[in-house]
Amino acid sequence: MxxxxxxxxxxxxxxxxxxxxxxxxxxxxxxxxxxxxxxxxxxxxxxxxxxxxxxxxxxxxxxxxxxxxxxxLRHPIGTAIHPSAVVDTSVMIGPGTVVMHGAIVQAQTILGKQVIVNTGSRVDHGCSIGDFVHLAPGSVLCGGVVVGDNTCIGAGSIIVPGIRIGKDCLVAAGAVVTKNVAHGAVVRGNPARLIRS
Incomplete structure (x- = not known):
């Protein structure tokens, strides 16, 4: 590698x-x-x-x-999953994606290309994670969450079930997202509020 x-x-x-x-x-x-x-x-x-x-x-x-x-890049693109991570066999994983130490990815989830599921993150069933997304350490995505391309989900943030987060977004560390987030938005707080779009 x-x-x-x-x-x-x-x-x-x-x-x-x-x-x-x-x-x-x-x-x-x-x-x-x-x-x-x-x-x-x-x-x-x-x-x-x-x-x-x-x-x-x-x-x-x-x-x-x-x-x-x-x-x-012109080399073949790899993927990697730490042995301590738990990834259901039904999860679809795109090229370049890495699942770090202690992360959990549940059934029927789709991880796009070049996704980082960072240390201790939790992605529950049926989530769809776009390309070039970073799920920072300790972030939690409940069931059925959709995350658009190029979005960063901050450390320790929580996304409640069924939420849609757009492309090019930033969910600040520790945010609790209870409403859908439009493309290009920055949200923070508990509950998360729009800081800028």
Whole structure:
């Protein structure tokens, strides 16, 4: 496996891959002062010719940057699930998606491409998560929640059943979302209120 990104999210992905027994052959990192290295080669410039048959994971938490990087990758795109995570066999998982330590994803859920289900997140039955979404640590999505592309669900936030959250949204940490959220909105609080659109 290859990683693109050697910062904090890269360190956690390295831990995840080590827990699965998957080796990391190299890391592409635009900032050479990476803190990830532990005898793993780092390449500052992305080149498809380096380990061309290895799968790659984008180890960047920011949705916009993850989408930008995904657009030019030519390696096969991998997926990864930590052994401590619980993912029902009926869950559909898109390329590039990672399910981190202690997360739970329940039956009939769809995870789009390049989704991060971060540490300890909970996604209940029948949810639909768009592409390039980040479910931050400890977030909880109750049953039937729909999350649009490029949205970030903040740490410790709770989305009640059946809610629809649009594309390009930010749900602030600790928010409790009880009403649908329009595209491009930022919401926070308990209950969550619109901060800007």
């Amino acid at each position: 290859l990683l693109y990104g050697g910062g904090g999210h890269g360190i956690v992905l390295l831990s995840l891959l080590q827990a699965t027994g998957e080796g990391v052959s190299g890391v592409f990192d635009e900032r050479p002062a990476s803190c990830l290295v532990r005898g793993i080669p780092i390449f500052q410039k992305y080149k498809p010719s380096i380990f061309p048959h290895e799968s790659i994971l984008v180890a960047v938490g920011d949705n916009v940057q993850r989408k930008r990087i995904h657009s030019f």
